[in-house]
Amino acid sequence: MTRTPQNNRQRFDLVIFDCDGVLVDSEVISCRAHAETLTRHGYAITEQQVLERFLGVSDREARLIVEAELGLKLPEDFEAQVKQAALQRYPSELSNIPHISAAIAAIGVPKCVASSGTPEKIRHGLACAGLHDALAPHIFSATQVKRGKPAPDLFLFAAERMQASPERCVVIEDSVAGITGALAAGMTVLGFHGGSHCLPGHAGKLRAAGAAATFDDMRQLPGLVAAGAGAGWPPGR
Numbered sequence: 747m748t749r750t751p752q753n754n755r756q757r758f759d760l761v762i763f764d765c766d767g768v769l770v771d772s773e774v775i776s777c778r779a780h781a782e783t784l785t786r787h788g789y790a791i792t793e794q795q796v797l798e799r800f801l802g803v804s805d806r807e808a809r810l811i812v813e814a815e816l817g818l819k820l821p822e823d824f825e826a827q828v829k830q831a832a833l834q835r836y837p838s839e840l841s842n843i844p845h846i847s848a849a850i851a852a853i854g855v856p857k858c859v860a861s862s863g864t865p866e867k868i869r870h871g872l873a874c875a876g877l878h879d880a881l882a883p884h885i886f887s888a889t890q891v892k893r894g895k896p897a898p899d900l901f902l903f904a905a906e907r908m909q910a911s912p913e914r915c916v917v918i919e920d921s922v923a924g925i926t927g928a929l930a931a932g933m934t935v936l937g938f939h940g941g942s943h944c945l946p947g948h949a950g951k952l953r954a955a956g957a958a959a960t961f962d963d964m965r966q967l968p969g970l971v972a973a974g975a976g977a978g979w980p981p982g983r
């Protein structure tokens with residue numbers, strides 16, 4: 747088959763989406779559930795305070811900080827309680843990231859999901875946000891690999907399953923850990939900072955972590971992916 751000039755110029759064969767904060771606006775719900783559960787255990791805190799203090803902090807680290815301030819131990823299953831509280835809120839409170847459905851439909855190369863969540867959580871979130879059918883069955887979870895983000899394992903696994911070379915993959919991420927993992931996998935990363943949880947300065951953090959470009963509106967994504975051709979990419983940088 748003769749490749750058209752357009753095919754020759756195509757830079758990416760696969761778009762890999764992170765889920766939380768990229769496809770679904772779930773991070774704020776996690777913060778809400780975290781605040782609610784902490785408050786129930788005697789540590790009064792608001793959703794906004796959780797966002798500012800604990801987003802991007804590991805579960806273990808957050809637990810140690812709270813326990814030190816409370817002067818007592820949180821229950822063994824505290825993290826499970828938070829996750830359960832968040833999942834219960836999904837059907838009524840989870841929304842997708844604005845314009846993500848149209849962006850997915852407009853991108854003309856294969857797409858998949860690579861998320862740190864369990865398969866059940868990812869599917870539940872995507873279903874509640876009305877995105878599951880647009881991306882299934884190409885949904886990959888960190889539970890399928892040895893090391894989660896910021897290790898490259900999940901991205902490499904997804905690329906292999908989708909039969910794409912890492913250097914021809916573009917990853918869409920909203921977290922520093924995700925960007926670090928995608929770069930370690932030899933992929934290009936675009937940093938998205940349009941989720942409700944993103945505080946001022948988030949884009950700068952994503953660029954500092956190595957995002958090739960950052961954007962906050964999913965209407966920009968098809969153009970960014972398609973423009974992944976030749977000189978001058980990424981635009982605006």
Ligand SMILES: [Mg+2]
Pocket residue numbers: 764765766767768919920921924
């Ligand atoms: Mg994320």
